[in-house]
Amino acid sequence: MDGDKELDSRIEAVLKAEKENIIPRMTKKDYIIAAVITLISLLGIIGGFFL
Amino acid sequence: MSRKHDVNKEIENEVYCGTLPVLPKERKYGFIDALLVLSGYCIATWSYTQGSYLATLVGFKQLLIGAFLAAIFMLMIYQLPVIMSVRYGIDIWIWLRSVFGTKGVKIVTVLIIIVNFPWYAVCCELFASSMENLLGLFGIHLFNGAHLVLSLSCVVIGTIIALRGVGTITWTTRILVPLLLLVGVAVVVVGFTSVPMDVIWNYQPELAGDADKTVNYVLNIEANFAFVITLVGGMAEVPRLCKSERSGYYAGVLGQGAAGSFFVVVGAVMAIAMQYVTGEMVNDPTLMMATLSAPILGLSSLLLVAFANIGTQAVGSYIYGVMLKSTFRKSSYKVLVLVLGLYVGILCVWGKIEEYFGSFLTISACVYAPLAALLFVDFFFVRKQKIDLKSAYEEEGHNAYVYSKGFNIVGAVCLALGFAFSLIIYDPIKSVVHNRILFMLTPTGASLLFTALLYYLLCKIPGIRRYVRRDTYASPDKKPFDRARIPPRQNAFFLPAMWLLCKIFVSPYKLKIDKHNMEGIKPPFLVYGSHNSFMDFYVTPLALKPYRANYISELEGFENFGEWIYRQAGCLGTRKFINDQSLIRNIARVIKRGDIMVIYPEARYANVGTNSHLTPSVAKLAKMLKVPVVTLNMQGNYLQQPIWNLKERKGARIHADLKCVVTQDEIDKLSVDEILGRISKELTYDEYKYQLENKIRIDDEWRAEGLHYPLYRCRKCGKDFAMTSSGSRITCKYCKDSYEMDEYGQLHSSSGEIIHIPDWYEWQRGFVHEEIREGRYKLDIPVRIWALPNSVNFVDCGEGRFIQDNNGFSLEFDNYRSEKHETLVFPAKSMVSLHTEYDYRGKYGPCVTLSTYDDTFFIYPTDESRDVFNPTKIQFATEYLGGLYQ
Numbered sequence: 001m002d003g004d005k006e007l008d009s010r011i012e013a014v015l016k017a018e019k020e021n022i023i024p025r026m027t028k029k030d031y032i033i034a035a036v037i038t039l040i041s042l043l044g045i046i047g048g049f050f051l
Numbered sequence: 052m053s054r055k056h057d058v059n060k061e062i063e064n065e066v067y068c069g070t071l072p073v074l075p076k077e078r079k080y081g082f083i084d085a086l087l088v089l090s091g092y093c094i095a096t097w098s099y100t101q102g103s104y105l106a107t108l109v110g111f112k113q114l115l116i117g118a119f120l121a122a123i124f125m126l127m128i129y130q131l132p133v134i135m136s137v138r139y140g141i142d143i144w145i146w147l148r149s150v151f152g153t154k155g156v157k158i159v160t161v162l163i164i165i166v167n168f169p170w171y172a173v174c175c176e177l178f179a180s181s182m183e184n185l186l187g188l189f190g191i192h193l194f195n196g197a198h199l200v201l202s203l204s205c206v207v208i209g210t211i212i213a214l215r216g217v218g219t220i221t222w223t224t225r226i227l228v229p230l231l232l233l234v235g236v237a238v239v240v241v242g243f244t245s246v247p248m249d250v251i252w253n254y255q256p257e258l259a260g261d262a263d264k265t266v267n268y269v270l271n272i273e274a275n276f277a278f279v280i281t282l283v284g285g286m287a288e289v290p291r292l293c294k295s296e297r298s299g300y301y302a303g304v305l306g307q308g309a310a311g312s313f314f315v316v317v318g319a320v321m322a323i324a325m326q327y328v329t330g331e332m333v334n335d336p337t338l339m340m341a342t343l344s345a346p347i348l349g350l351s352s353l354l355l356v357a358f359a360n361i362g363t364q365a366v367g368s369y370i371y372g373v374m375l376k377s378t379f380r381k382s383s384y385k386v387l388v389l390v391l392g393l394y395v396g397i398l399c400v401w402g403k404i405e406e407y408f409g410s411f412l413t414i415s416a417c418v419y420a421p422l423a424a425l426l427f428v429d430f431f432f433v434r435k436q437k438i439d440l441k442s443a444y445e446e447e448g449h450n451a452y453v454y455s456k457g458f459n460i461v462g463a464v465c466l467a468l469g470f471a472f473s474l475i476i477y478d479p480i481k482s483v484v485h486n487r488i489l490f491m492l493t494p495t496g497a498s499l500l501f502t503a504l505l506y507y508l509l510c511k512i513p514g515i516r517r518y519v520r521r522d523t524y525a526s527p528d529k530k531p532f533d534r535a536r537i538p539p540r541q542n543a544f545f546l547p548a549m550w551l552l553c554k555i556f557v558s559p560y561k562l563k564i565d566k567h568n569m570e571g572i573k574p575p576f577l578v579y580g581s582h583n584s585f586m587d588f589y590v591t592p593l594a595l596k597p598y599r600a601n602y603i604s605e606l607e608g609f610e611n612f613g614e615w616i617y618r619q620a621g622c623l624g625t626r627k628f629i630n631d632q633s634l635i636r637n638i639a640r641v642i643k644r645g646d647i648m649v650i651y652p653e654a655r656y657a658n659v660g661t662n663s664h665l666t667p668s669v670a671k672l673a674k675m676l677k678v679p680v681v682t683l684n685m686q687g688n689y690l691q692q693p694i695w696n697l698k699e700r701k702g703a704r705i706h707a708d709l710k711c712v713v714t715q716d717e718i719d720k721l722s723v724d725e726i727l728g729r730i731s732k733e734l735t736y737d738e739y740k741y742q743l744e745n746k747i748r749i750d751d752e753w754r755a756e757g758l759h760y761p762l763y764r765c766r767k768c769g770k771d772f773a774m775t776s777s778g779s780r781i782t783c784k785y786c787k788d789s790y791e792m793d794e795y796g797q798l799h800s801s802s803g804e805i806i807h808i809p810d811w812y813e814w815q816r817g818f819v820h821e822e823i824r825e826g827r828y829k830l831d832i833p834v835r836i837w838a839l840p841n842s843v844n845f846v847d848c849g850e851g852r853f854i855q856d857n858n859g860f861s862l863e864f865d866n867y868r869s870e871k872h873e874t875l876v877f878p879a880k881s882m883v884s885l886h887t888e889y890d891y892r893g894k895y896g897p898c899v900t901l902s903t904y905d906d907t908f909f910i911y912p913t914d915e916s917r918d919v920f921n922p923t924k925i926q927f928a929t930e931y932l933g934g935l936y937q
Contacts, residue, residue, distance in 0.1 A: 023137060023294070024295040026300065030297050040120075048112075051113050
């Protein structure tokens with residue numbers, strides 16, 4: 001029973017934190033950087049075929 | 052006894068706390084911390100095995116590309132969804148319950164462990180080889196079978212450590228990671244100093260005569276994809292402890308992609324150096340150091356490698372033991388660890404895990420690739436970064452992820468097909484490429500793409516989307532439907548398929564279409580159709596063939612069948628009985644581009660197969676558009692599937708009259724009243740009269756079931772909501788007055804009186820008008836409300852109060868948009884009718900809808916109001932108050 005209450009309160013707290021963006025989100029800039037790194041890696045892999 | 056108790060308690064605590072969401076204040080790791088932890092996990096002696104395996108495939112430069120770029124490429128993609136773990140403080144196993152179901156995830160967990168645990172057999176093999184090789188250097192030769200004894204001893208010692216619980220494991224990890232780093236450094240120093248640099252840099256493997264360099268390069272990329280992707284299971288616990296999404300994500304990428312890959316390259320360097328010096332490629336760091344430097348260094352490294360392998364085995368047993376324990380709560384942790392030990396032991400007895408290392412990697416990736424694809428698509432495109440935590444934790448009353456008895460069939464099918472897809476491309480056991488083109492994407496990459504696409508497209512199908520997104524109630528999409536969006540033309544490629552489909556649907560009912568005054572009538576023109584059932588949407592395209600058309604559709608259809616398919620069919624979405632100026636603009640656009648605009652002006656299915664009154668706006672719109680007006684009067688569609696009982700009646704026969712009622716020349720000359728008169732005349736119908744005149748026999752035994760919805764008032768005792776229906780009879784609950792519906796749609800009383808159903812229907816309307824005129828009409832009841840903001844989902848608005856009186860409607864409820872308890876008012880004169888359902892979608896029961904620009908509210912009775920909630924009576928009152936029948 002205590003376990004259920006603990007779980008309940010944690011879920012509520014996590015959802016509240018999510019709504020208020022307490023855990024910093026990935027920003028648009030982060031996604032763009034990720035996309036660029038992915039693209040460079042892909043180009044590198046393709047380039048490897050010609051070595 | 053007390054020690055045993057302590058370990059069990061520790062594990063129970065670890066399992067319990069290990070599955071709970073981690074609160075923001077409890078987060079431990081910044082980027083650096085997470086990077087170190089994850090790097091530690093990725094660095095193991097198997098990195099050397101991977102490195103030496105790659106060195107058998109490709110030259111050093113291609114090996115570098117594979118080890119770093121391929122690893123980072125794959126990690127950048129499949130690590131992205133870990134941001135959900137960070138956001139909610141949960142590991143991926145909790146989240147996977149949404150993808151596979153609460154029971155399905157257990158099977159996936161076992162599957163993952165089966166494909167992942169051979170890594171630990173690799174450790175045991177390395178341990179045994181190290182021991183043998185080093186002892187061999189000192190001239191000590193062991194007995195036959197000593198290799199197996201040594202590898203099994205690694206399993207046994209690792210398992211014993213794991214059984215001692217979390218404290219011992221913590222200390223093991225603390226010692227293990229620095230030791231491995233130390234071994235790595237030693238290998239790098241020895242490797243790079245004992246052979247010239249250019250030997251390593253220009254290294255090319257000696258390939259067999261039939262070896263294909265391109266295939267080997269792809270296998271190199273594949274091995275690195277597989278290497279990083281298969282470690283996700285063990286790393287799943289870490290991101291939820293991170294303080295930001297970015298740190299969790301990049302720590303995962305760099306932990307494997309930089310640190311892990313560096314050790315793979317170290318392993319490759321070692322193997323290349325050994326081959327240069329001894330002519331033999333090995334993956335044993337102990338032997339390498341003993342050979343390339345001095346036996347004493349080998350002896351020292353032996354102790355390090357021995358402990359490293361045993362420690363890795365112990366940590367692995369612990370991690371997966373806890374993972375299994377959290378899945379199978381009732382099983383003993385110790386039993387689970389012993390089972391894992393037994394599994395590795397069997398692999399050691401088999402003794403070929405190193406020989407089949409590449410195959411094992413690819414088979415593992417065959418499972419992981421679709422899994423990663425499902426996670427990615429599910430998070431970003433299906434659930435759109437939201438999860439119902441309460442359902443994921445199976446809280447009471449939250450069953451969104453139970454699916455089909457605990458299994459998400461869609462997730463399971465995608466996983467199985469994704470797995471099969473990679474095997475179709477490449478046989479990892481026999482190393483045979485089956486499809487060279489797809490092989491270029493690598494089996495892992497192709498499987499990832501295929502599964503991602505499959506799951507994405509399946510979830511676009513409305514029925515499947517609703518199945519998978521049972522959690523929408525927790526985080527619904529609230530963005531209002533874009534009514535102003537310019538409607539596309541009906542898809543020309545889609546049209547033949549649509550006609551074929553329509554043909555198939557109408558074929559049992561022998562559709563006959565008669566065209567009148569249609570010579571020379573070409574688009575653009577306006578079509579007004581009668582509206583009786585969904586069959587109208589199959590008859591209309593066939594009547595307008597060969598032309599394409601656009602249709603106005605209530606948003607509910609978009610939600611039910613999917614927005615994409617509705618758009619392809621040329622539908623314009625709107626809400627009923629609102630003043631939608633965007634719709635008028637879009638209608639004008641359709642006409643302007645030369646197409647046909649189809650409108651069902653009654654805006655609701657006929658309740659008893661008779662037409663509703665039309666308003667002058669119908670004629671005004673035609674005058675505004677200045678195009679010919681065509682009517683489409685469809686008969687039999689109601690008989691085939693009346694709104695009060697959606698079961699299809701196979702005996703029905705359908706017929707349609709397409710008629711031009713106002714030509715281009717007449718549109719400016721005729722008045723609004725004249726146009727309205729012509730349209731109304733052609734759209735007058737009585738389905739029961741049509742049935743009787745054409746002797747259409749409908750003999751289904753259940754033909755009257757549901758008829759009490761439109762015929763709710765007893766003709767004898769005069770009580771409202773008194774009727775009930777069963778089989779072919781409709782009966783009063785109170786006075787037991789009963790009528791038999793014959794096979795031609797006529798009602799027969801016990802006294803022999805014959806009742807025409809529309810007459811009974813209209814007779815009731817009179818009483819409602821009287822109640823309103825005398826000020827007696829008022830409905831004030833509790834209701835259940837669901838809002839439909841868009842084509843994606845309904846939003847549960849809970850219970851509210853529904854009031855209808857001479858002023859119109861009031862709807863009092865918790866408005867999800869404003870997050871306030873509000874009363875929405877719909878003035879009587881703002882609506883000439885309202886949408887009604889008698890058994891919504893065949894399972895939700897009776898309802899009426901009220902619309903604002905951004906929401907359609909579906910209003911259902913509660914248990915308390917079920918007996919006094921009748922959509923027909925509400926509709927009668929609305930139509931009278933709105934001025935349609937005054």
